[in-house]
Amino acid sequence: MPTPLPDRSPPRRTAFVNARLIDPESGLDTRGALLTDGKTIADFGPRLFNDASPADAEVIDCGGHVLCPGLIDMHVHLREPGHEHKETIATGSHAAAVGGVTTVACMPNTNPTIDDVALVEFIQRRARETSLVKVYPFAAVTRGLAGKEMTEMGMLAEAGALAFTDDGHPVADSLVMRRALAYSRAFDMMVSQHAEDMSLTGCGCMAEGEVATRLGLPGIPDASELVVVERDIRLVELTGGRYHVAHISTAQAIDAVRQAKRRGLPVTCEAAPHHFVLNDRAVGDYRTFAKMAPPLRSEVSRLAVIEGLKDGTIDAIATDHAPHDQESKRVTMERAANGVVGLETMLPISLELYHAGEIGLLPLLALMTNRPADLMKLPQGRLRRGAPADLIVFDPDLRWTIDAKKFVSKSKNSPFDDREVKGRNRLTMVDGRIVHRLNGA
């Protein structure tokens, strides 16, 4: 499918009828209808259009499927600028639209790094010109992700950066992290940490344990994540800064966040779908598509991620969508690039927790809508009159098989290729404009 250009004509009034309206924030789950006007939600409810739908609106029959706020993915690598052979804002946003993701936060480990106001403005301009969904940049914590000098956090925040992270390059120096957490407080901004002690990780290429030992691969201990999370929590105590753990993956680190929250510290975290449906056995026969950072962990940690999602310790599901070209993955495990794509599989993979009876549909959707929106102080991610008309219609029970070859993302590095899943996005609307429709939807 060619990557479509964004439609910038004025949005039409749209009437969604015969829908199962779900708003995770308010707990609404009812049959009803919804009307958009311009870029916002005009009205919704069980009795809307009881008499007749408005004549001037385009009517979409949802066929009883779920109509809910579009998903928000707070951890996406769009690779632009600098690695456009892997992904661009255009192709990444297309993948998001197909997957039902209406808002993405893109990571700053591009080339050049998003560590300057000019780069934030570049992302914003490219998003205006080429993106089908809403794109907001995270800016770097340190210049060039070098871990030494803080970026101009205040000016970056004013320019529109949503948060700060050196994702992919953990902030190792404790003093730099202390200062970043303290300084960002002046602007009430969040610092998101890729929590990994690179000296403990060393040349490890998968989780340390029985599988790694059998495969003869160098392992990464769980402690590699834990020591950074625990140190950072101490620095939060010292500074009062807002701290977020990106793609948390180990039982121990999740517990550290749980304890920090109990003590009332401003600590939050997110988890990626691959960390709650896969464990290190998925590496199997040296599958480089199952290599990412942090790595797939033990079954104990996988279950701990689910527990964290259930008890509120984990605040958001985020894919860590990390596109890589074929050549980056068609090598040995030790040489393969870290990362998997996730935007087009976020919804069905997450729904596995719902179908397995682990989490209710509403709390599960909350982890992908209003809860990440709250972390980033965004108005979308909820059904509310006057809120942005960022909506999706999805069938939670539709069975299909993931086929990576059909991904619209430039890269196909998914560990979920050929997986049979249940639940599929049928329609995506951003700011009142339909940006994706599944064939026949």
Place this chain on the structure above:
Amino acid sequence: MQPEPSAVRPNAASDTSDRAHEPAPATVGPGAYPHFPHQHLLGIEPLTAPQINHLLELADRYVALNRHAQKKSDVLKGRSLILLFFETSTRTRTSFELAGKRLGADTINISVATSAIKKGETLIDTAMTLNAMHPDVLAVRHPEAGAVNLLARHVNCAVINAGDGSHEHPTQALLDALTIRRRRGPIGGLTVAICGDILHSRVARSNIHLFNKLGARVRLIAPPTLLPTAVETFGVEVFHDMRKGLKDVDIIMMLRLQQERMQGTFVPSTREYFHFYGLDEEKLALAKPDALIMHPGPMNRGVEIDSVVADDITRSVILDQVELGVAVRQACLEVLARNLPALDHNR
């Protein structure tokens, strides 16, 4: 009673002091002095409000005297003042030297660059060496906090702290207070905003003590990285947003970014610092319309203060501060000299 030496006495008042041990020197002040119970002036923290007010009143009189062609007195005649500066300084050092000379003291400058300190002498050895020469007053500046206190324990003379690391700079706080008093009257009840690099600033610490003792409300405005831990326990209000912090203040005291005391980055860049914490006309408009702008110097224009604001003669009292600095140091020298052993003028 000692016979009174001849003196310039612009505010001549008869000396009714019955304290026979005092030399009753020439002075600009009234005759009866409250006892100043300190051998040294090491900081504002140990002083009481009456002691501070006494120094300010005395200094006020020296301001008038300094504006005459004849500025000399012999309050410190026969006394020796040594200026011992381990750190660079323009205004403080010149100001102390002038103060000493105007009071008739023999004033000696010791430059660290050309002294034995460069040869590895310890601070205590330097103190004992100088002490053996029987000076009367030592004014000392040192890059390390507590160094002046340490030195004071090893000498018999009076010691004035001319700034020790990030600890105290009492004469700067006194001259700031005098500047405000002369422009605004009593300090009690005013709202003072101290802005910038509080963490490294001895001026901020001395001023926090002084304004608290004299009953002003103190606000600190700085990014969290430039505020010392537990500073809110000093009876101040802390702001990270300069626009909120400057609202309706009477006095704005700007501080320099002390890059020389910084290890690592406390702020990302001077451009960002100026954007959020630099005093420009837009932020100044949030303060009271007659708010005074102060700066202990040296200023970094375009970093913490806009040139237009710094040079605004209706608002900026930065040069007043320098002028009053000499008078304040004369007052401090006079007060400490009263507690020195008497000079026998008849011998």
